[in-house]
Amino acid sequence: MKIQSTIPQMQREVYENGPISTTLLIYEDLFNYGGGIYVHTAGDVVAGHAMRIVGWGHEEDGHLFWICQNQWTTDWGEDGYIRIRAGEANIDTWGVSCEPDLDFV
Numbered sequence: 001m002k003i004q005s006t007i008p009q010m011q012r013e014v015y016e017n018g019p020i021s022t023t024l025l026i027y028e029d030l031f032n033y034g035g036g037i038y039v040h041t042a043g044d045v046v047a048g049h050a051m052r053i054v055g056w057g058h059e060e061d062g063h064l065f066w067i068c069q070n071q072w073t074t075d076w077g078e079d080g081y082i083r084i085r086a087g088e089a090n091i092d093t094w095g096v097s098c099e100p101d102l103d104f105v
Contacts, residue, residue: 037083059085068082
């Protein structure tokens with residue numbers, strides 16, 4: 001298991017090895033996310049949650065955002081995905097990736 005604790009480490013891991021797991025805070029307004037870059041605007045924290053970071057991009061103004069896969073069905077967000085601005089809801093506090101430690105014959 002590898003733990004990445006900086007944005008560059010998280011980006012490198014996604015680029016080199018694929019998706020990583022992360023946690024974030026769920027605010028009330030996240031339940032109504034329907035697309036675009038998520039930035040928390042209203043509501044209290046209601047829970048913690050885990051998602052997979054599958055990629056990233058940059059907004060026109062240069063802000064980094066993460067592309068995450070959620071498990072709330074494809075009816076939520078952007079076909080089950082969310083683009084969330086870096087730094088929002090503690091999304092990039094850390095990421096975890098695992099590599100199997102097994103030899104297959």
